[in-house]
Amino acid sequence: MLDRRQALRLALAAGLLPASARAQTGPGWRATRPVRLVVPFAPGGSNDIVGRIIADTVGQILGQPIVVENRAGAGSMIGAEHVARSAPDGYTVLINSAHAAVPAIVARVPYNTVTDFAGVAVAGFSxxxxxxxxxxxxxxxxxxxxxxxxxxxxxxxxxxxxxxxxxxxxxxxxxxxxxxxxxxxxxxxxxxxxxxxxxxxxxxxxxxxxxxxxxxxxxxxxxxxLAEQRSSALPDVPSAVEAGIPEVVFEEFFPIVAPAATPAPVLDALGAAFRTAIQQNAAKLTEMAGVTPRAGYETPEQVMALVREGVERYTAILRAAGVQPE
The missing domain is CATH 3.40.190.10 (Periplasmic binding protein-like II)
Structure with a gap:
């Protein structure tokens, strides 16, 4: 099995790492035990599928297994709170496409969606x-x-x-x-x-x-x-525009986050590993899950900025629909 330095060196040689990750391939944090990827929903959902597609590759890069752990309940809040309260040591991360949606519809969330987490990567959009x-x-x-x-x-x-x-x-x-x-x-x-x-x-x-x-x-x-154009994953299905409901365009994104106090070297290593895994599995993510990776989320700040924008957008959608948080 490749250790982290070997894997990153190979990825660099293949041109698979984005510029920000390539600049961080020197000595840094290295996993010494399995990393848990918490999915805050039951098995078989989108987060579970996406997480399992990339988990093996991330594990190969880090030199330790990525264990996908389902902690379902309360519209993803049980799993998300568990990660927010976990030790910020790099061994517990969260993938949650509902992360930005929860505060738009739940009045008392037991954690802060933005400030209690640090960005790692974005697996894609769907x-x-x-x-x-x-x-x-x-x-x-x-x-x-x-x-x-x-x-x-x-x-x-x-x-x-x-x-x-x-x-x-x-x-x-x-x-x-x-x-x-x-x-x-x-x-x-x-x-x-x-x-x-x-x-x-x-x-x-x-x-x-x-x-x-x-x-x-x-x-x-x-x-x-529910997109402006057809998806290559379901090419025979009309877009929302073609179906006569152009106002019903809605896509989700898959942020991967860690506890807020996770040290920068740990976030750098996790981010580089997850981004490389996402790029290497891009075709599989699209074919199996209809998820398309996008560039532009190479830093923790960029990931959390996307989450913050999602909270604002989802809140606006629900308030326009007359839905108030409960």
Whole structure:
């Protein structure tokens, strides 16, 4: 197994590290035991899928295994609080696409989303998808809207939990289309998609990562990718613009963060390892999860700036939809 210096040297030679990471390949922090990557949702959701795609590569670079640990509950707050209160030693990190969404919808969050964490990397960005159970007699977004308006309160809409990206996407869809549906919150993306497949809920706006397999397999019907353009991961599914709901454009991002007091050398090493792993697995992230990595998040400050902007945007969406924090 490669140790961290060997792996970074090979990555540097292959041109895989961004400039900021290449400047930090000298002596620094080195992991001496496994690193836990906390996923604050049940297995099978988007964060779980993305985390597991990159975990092995990160482990090879650091020279220690990356253990994916699911700590589901309270719309990701249980897992996030655990990481915020963990020792800032580099051995506990969090991947949480709902991280910026929680304070927009929860009145009393037991940690500060920005100041209690330090940025490590951003695994990528992914649009949500408007999906229905195939038993629902609709094949377009406009047919779905018409059916829901004709049957107020009859159908259930599943989310990955209160405050999740799927919840915010759902509220945006409800506000724009003015439909009356019952919102049902599940404990993560995996359970919410399972409920859609089982027809416990008839529609939802899950992440592409948590639903792409079911869409491709035919157990869910995708009516629109909630983006301005089609996704190469689901090329036959119309964009929100093409589907006639251009105001319902919503994508999530996957920040990877550590406890706030984590020393700079530790963040440098973790950041370089995660960014390299993300770049090396970019094609797999897009193909398997519909997640597209983007440049521009090479420092802890850039990662946390994205989180801060997300809090502001999600809050604006929910307030416009008439949703107040509880």
């Amino acid at each position: 649009p949500h998808v408007l999906v229905v159970n195939p038993q629902l007699p609709v094949r377009t977004a406009q047919e779905l809207i018409a059916l829901l308006r004709a049957n107020p309160g009859k159908y259930n809409l599943s989310t990955a939990g209160r405050g999740s990206g799927a919840h915010i996407a759902a509220e945006l869809f409800r506000a724009v289309t003015k439909v009356d549906v019952e919102v049902i919150h599940y404990r993560g993306g995996g359970p919410s998609v399972a409920a859609l497949v089982a027809n416990e809920s008839q529609l939802g706006c899950p992440t592409m990562a948590s639903s792409i397999g079911q869409v491709r397999g035919g157990s869910l019907r995708a009516l629109a990718v």
